Each structure stands twice: as structure tokens, then as C-alpha cells.
Amino acid sequence: MRGWFGVVLACGLLAGCGGKPVTVPASAAPPKASVAEELAVLAGGGIAVPAAKQLPAGSAIAGPDYAVRLTEVGAADHLEPAVVTQFGRMQSATGVPRDASGPIAAGAGKEFVFARLAEVPGRRTEPSPAVKARLRVGDKARPVEGLVAPDSVLVALVPAGAPVKLVVTDADKDQTVDLRTGAVGPGAVAAYLKPRPYGETSFKLVGQVSGEPHQTDVEITVSAALEPYDHRRQGTWAPAGRTWLRVWVEAKFTALGSLGGTVDMRQSLQLTAGGKAVTVEASDADVTNDPVPMNAYTISDEVRMEVAEGSVQTLQVRFEPKGAMTRDGKPATLKLTGAGQKQLTLR
Incomplete structure (x- = not known):
């Protein structure tokens, strides 16, 4: 009798009374790891830049409340698990679930761009919430989440090969630097790049x-x-x-x-x-x-x-x-x- 009951119970859990498969509740399925559609975030400096290319020493912009230079840039078709884990801790900005662990693909026709920010020699500033950043991707702009500061890495999901510029606004003045080449825009204030x-x-x-x-x-x-x-x-x-x-x-x-x-x-x-x-x-x-x-x-x-x-x-x-x-x-x-x-x- 005990054995028969066990068989019926197993049948009920797996197939239902009519022998049809039972759908597993959505809450029991592992979360699908993905990023926010227009990801642009400043993350911790410990992130590795894939296929890193060194940028010129003059790839720097600065204002009254900040000073940063881009030291290297790279691109990849996916995010490594270590990056995904860090993004899970920043989920409000990245859209990555807190318990996500696997790699995340950029998707067809897209890529992840990475750019490392470092100190400008002779200029040390504290991160300021008054300093705002955005990315200009082609003819579109999107806000960058996080404080503009050295020892961080900018990660963005962009169309593959698209021109990408970082625009930083401080004291109502925009300054730009090209993420692909490190070229600085014409509005740069050279006086703030030195003591x-x-x-x-x-x-x-x-x-x-x-x-x-x-x-x-x-x-x-x-x-x-x-x-x-x-x-x-x-x-x-x-x-x-x-x-x-x-x-x-x-x-x-x-x-x-x-x-x-x-x-x-x-x-x-x-x-x-x-x-x-x-x-x-x-x-x-x-x-x-x-x-x-x-x-x-x-x-x-x-x-x-x-x-x-x-x-x-x-x-x-x-x-x-x-x-x-x-x-x-x-x-x-x-x-x-x-x-x-x-x-x-x-x-």
C-alpha cells in the first residue's frame, strides 16, 4: 500500500492526473542574466579591460571639481562572470539580478566597451556628486551612472564599432574625450590638467x-x-x-x-x-x-x-x-x- 501511494504521489508531481507535463513555476526557474538595454556605468577599478589598448597620455579632462584621464580601452562581446557578480551588487544601475553569476552576451550587432579612468598626475580631487557624465553614442546621449573619479572603469553596451564619447559636465561646462581614441574635444580646459x-x-x-x-x-x-x-x-x-x-x-x-x-x-x-x-x-x-x-x-x-x-x-x-x-x-x-x-x- 505504501509503495503504491508513493508511485501515485510521484505521478501527481511530475505529470498530473491526465499524464500531461506540469510546468515548473516561474519563480523556481533561475533568473536570466541580462543588462539594462542602454548600460553605461562607472564600476570598481578592479574590473579587467578586455583586449586592452593603451591610450595617449593626453587623454585627460578636468574641471574645478574633478580630474580624470583614460589610460586604456577595450571591447568584448560578453561580460565575464566576475563583472556580472559586481554588477549584481549595483543592480539598480545595471539591471543585473543580485544572484546572477554567468556570463552575459552583448547580443547581435552590439559590444561592451570598457575604459579605465585614472588620476591626472599632480591633480587629486574628491569625487563630487555635482559632476555629471553622459555618453554620446553616435547621435544619441545616455546618462552614466556613478561618480566620475579615478580608479574606476566605465562599461557601456553600444552598437559594435559605434563612435563613443564621454561627456563630463562640471560648473555648467561640458568637456569630452573619445573612448575609442582618447582624443579630447575642443572645449577642454587645459589649466585644470596641472596644479x-x-x-x-x-x-x-x-x-x-x-x-x-x-x-x-x-x-x-x-x-x-x-x-x-x-x-x-x-x-x-x-x-x-x-x-x-x-x-x-x-x-x-x-x-x-x-x-x-x-x-x-x-x-x-x-x-x-x-x-x-x-x-x-x-x-x-x-x-x-x-x-x-x-x-x-x-x-x-x-x-x-x-x-x-x-x-x-x-x-x-x-x-x-x-x-x-x-x-x-x-x-x-x-x-x-x-x-x-x-x-x-x-x-
Whole structure:
């Protein structure tokens, strides 16, 4: 009796009462591994680039918030299991099921393109969500998922042999690089492919605050840099052939009285480059009381001026505070002894 029941049960599971095959529920079938139709994703740098071809050293683009170069490119008609596994962990961007493990074919007339992104020598940036990327495949564009950053690999499913360009947008400016050849588009900003020119000088002068019984040492630091993009002015690119000269000034000193008020930077800071005066941007710097020690004060500010590219390599600097300073609520001045010009070189 037990044997007969076992035969009937097996028959019921496999063929049904009428002897017809029973379809296995879809949920029991293994998932079919495939990628999103227009896959374009930045994945981990550990992915191997198949049939890798080295790209020219100049295959690089950079902006205020990023810098990357393409080092190698390759193509394949399928994704290896290791890539499929990684894509399963990124399924929202790739469409690959989390438990997928086998290779994935590109399909007829298509291929997977791989391009490795690396650091631009001398430029190190943190990945920024403000930087957006897209692929231009022929005459169509598609967004690239992930943060534009070195140590990653761009993988895209494209028509076999189709022209493919990476377009990166930063501060409303597009820059492009050809994935097949590494050729950079005409909108590239060369200034961001190298360290920004920067210089600094520090010196000490003797100062006298009106109303103070004693003189004070005044420690002054002036630094400067050149940049094509001005973050501070609601995001402004310098016109073609021009750049922003960014200058920081800090003066530290002590006083027995209570100091306050402002310093007019246009009157106080004098800049000369190549024998020509640089007009300082109007700005009022506050005289602030430092928390430690209680009688310490700081005047600090940043100003930016638009200058011609290549016109500033060495700056002659003179700083002597002028403006609406106060001591114990009354108008005051800070006179400096030996406030001659100092020099800083931007390298």
C-alpha cells in the first residue's frame, strides 16, 4: 500500500492526473542574466579591460571639481562572470539580478566597451556628486551612472564599432574625450590638467594702533593662486584668454583696547604684476577678536581679480590697513613701520 501511494504521489508531481507535463513555476526557474538595454556605468577599478589598448597620455579632462584621464580601452562581446557578480551588487544601475553569476552576451550587432579612468598626475580631487557624465553614442546621449573619479572603469553596451564619447559636465561646462581614441574635444580646459599656480609670502612688521600705549608685532601672510573658475561669484568662468587671480591676506596682532570695525581692501592692498598695477576688488575685511589670547586680533579677507592669462607669475605686494577701524568704540588706525613691497612667485 505504501509503495503504491508513493508511485501515485510521484505521478501527481511530475505529470498530473491526465499524464500531461506540469510546468515548473516561474519563480523556481533561475533568473536570466541580462543588462539594462542602454548600460553605461562607472564600476570598481578592479574590473579587467578586455583586449586592452593603451591610450595617449593626453587623454585627460578636468574641471574645478574633478580630474580624470583614460589610460586604456577595450571591447568584448560578453561580460565575464566576475563583472556580472559586481554588477549584481549595483543592480539598480545595471539591471543585473543580485544572484546572477554567468556570463552575459552583448547580443547581435552590439559590444561592451570598457575604459579605465585614472588620476591626472599632480591633480587629486574628491569625487563630487555635482559632476555629471553622459555618453554620446553616435547621435544619441545616455546618462552614466556613478561618480566620475579615478580608479574606476566605465562599461557601456553600444552598437559594435559605434563612435563613443564621454561627456563630463562640471560648473555648467561640458568637456569630452573619445573612448575609442582618447582624443579630447575642443572645449577642454587645459589649466585644470596641472596644479594651479600658487605662491605665498609671510613677513613681520611693527605696528602702532592709535590710542595704544605700546607698539605691536604684526604678522602678515599673503598668498595667491590662478584659477579659470570662480566658485564665489555664483560660479563664473573667466572669459577666453583671462583667468581669476585669487589673493588671501591675513594680519595678526595684539592690542590692550577693544578693537573692531573694518578694513577697506581696495585701499589697503596694493598689487603689481609685470610692472603694472592690478586693481584690487572692493571688499571690507572685519577686524575680529581671536578667542585665545583675548587681546589677539586678526584681519583676513579674500579678493579676486580678473587678469590676462600669463600676465601674473610674480606679484609685488604691499599691505597697510586703511578703513573704519575702532578702538573702544572710537575711530582708530593701525600704522605699520617698514611696510614696503614684498614679492611672491606663483609656481
